[in-house]
Amino acid sequence: MIGPMGQIVISGGGTGIGLATARLFGAEGNRVHIIGRREKVVEEAAATLNAEFGEDRVVAHAADLTVVADVERVAGAVGESGDPVDVLVNNAGGSFGNAGRGASLAEIEADYRANFEGNVVTAVLLTHALIPQLTRPGGAIVTVSSIAAVRGPGSYGGAKAYLHAATWEWAASLAPDGIRANAVAPGFTGETEFFGPRMSAEFHASRVGQTLLKKAGTPEEIADAIKYLAGATNVTGEILHINGGAVLGR
Numbered sequence: 001m002i003g004p005m006g007q008i009v010i011s012g013g014g015t016g017i018g019l020a021t022a023r024l025f026g027a028e029g030n031r032v033h034i035i036g037r038r039e040k041v042v043e044e045a046a047a048t049l050n051a052e053f054g055e056d057r058v059v060a061h062a063a064d065l066t067v068v069a070d071v072e073r074v075a076g077a078v079g080e081s082g083d084p085v086d087v088l089v090n091n092a093g094g095s096f097g098n099a100g101r102g103a104s105l106a107e108i109e110a111d112y113r114a115n116f117e118g119n120v121v122t123a124v125l126l127t128h129a130l131i132p133q134l135t136r137p138g139g140a141i142v143t144v145s146s147i148a149a150v151r152g153p154g155s156y157g158g159a160k161a162y163l164h165a166a167t168w169e170w171a172a173s174l175a176p177d178g179i180r181a182n183a184v185a186p187g188f189t190g191e192t193e194f195f196g197p198r199m200s201a202e203f204h205a206s207r208v209g210q211t212l213l214k215k216a217g218t219p220e221e222i223a224d225a226i227k228y229l230a231g232a233t234n235v236t237g238e239i240l241h242i243n244g245g246a247v248l249g250r
């Protein structure tokens with residue numbers, strides 16, 4: 001059951017898209033678990049949301065989801081209530097390396113390992129750890145990929161493209177249990193930590209310029225798409241693109 005009183009797990013829920021998603025699910029009365037590596041960030045996000053809600057609905061977990069022991073610890077903590085997990089949002093990720101032309105093999109190796117660990121291993125480990133706890137029937141997995149999955153570049157695009165394949169695999173293998181799996185592929189989304197120091201007025205304008213709608217996406221727009229897929233009872237194995245028309249019809 002999603003809201004009120006469902007149980008939702010959101011990786012990377014302390015900032016950006018994950019935080020907006022935690023706010024959306026929490027506002028409807030669900031218990032929301034948010035996960036991130038920086039303890040202070042997830043703790044402060046949970047405190048802010050709980051103050052907004054006027055009660056403790058959001059639980060913070062400091063964990064690195066590339067580390068098996070951390071994933072097992074989070075899965076154990078989520079399971080303590082005995083309630084099943086209604087929605088798993090695999091949102092943690094980022095652009096962790098970009099070895100360009102002329103990079104050494106060692107630099108290319110580091111880039112590919114970082115992006116596949118940060119975007120693929122995080123989602124795969126958390127999903128497998130929580131599959132036993134997903135609501136049967138009715139559970140939902142929503143994974144955040146990227147516009148980069150269908151237009152590149154490099155290791156980040158490849159890692160996000162794998163998340164589409166993972167979504168199809170999970171949709172097929174978990175359908176007999178009544179569990180659905182879908183993905184949201186965001187385009188340029190502002191108000192996140194994703195771009196870090198790369199963000200500037202010129203960078204922002206160039207990304208907006210790639211869209212038909214001439215606007216930056218917002219975390220709330222992506223959260224709305226995640227919420228839709230979490231509750232879309234006849235949708236599984238789909239990729240929902242939210243990109244202002246920057247890429248059409250894939």
Ligand SMILES: NC(=O)c1ccc[n+]([C@@H]2O[C@H](COP(=O)([O-])OP(=O)(O)OC[C@H]3O[C@@H](n4cnc5c(N)ncnc54)[C@H](OP(=O)(O)O)[C@@H]3O)[C@@H](O)[C@H]2O)c1
Pocket residue numbers: 011012013014015016017018035036037038039041063064065066091092093094095118122144145146147148185186187188189190192193194195
């Ligand atoms: N912003 C965009 O334009 C855009 C476009 C397409 C796709 N996306 C995708 O959207 C998702 C959310 O990103 P965002 O834009 O909201 O940026 P963000 O603010 O940087 O959020 C990423 C979150 O993931 C967490 N995280 C990263 N690695 C982790 C790990 N190993 N273990 C646990 N948590 C981890 C980060 O927290 P810690 O650093 O504290 O761990 C952070 O809270 C990402 O998967 C990103 O690739 C974003």
